[in-house]
Amino acid sequence: MAQPYGRCEDCGERLYAHIEGGYQCLNCGRRYAAADLETRTA
Known part of the structure; x- marks a missing residue:
């Protein structure tokens, strides 16, 4: 499985x-x- 990227907006x-x-x-x-x-991190 790939490395983590970001956080879930629902549960974090x-x-x-x-x-x-x-x-x-x-x-x-x-x-x-x-x-x-990509739009969230920009």
Whole structure:
């Protein structure tokens, strides 16, 4: 599994790269598109 990237907006846990693209919180299961995270960090 890829290294953590960012934090989940719902529960605050770390996000991990998902095999199908984007990122996922392993705690609550929420998925994020890579483009969504790029705009949050800018």
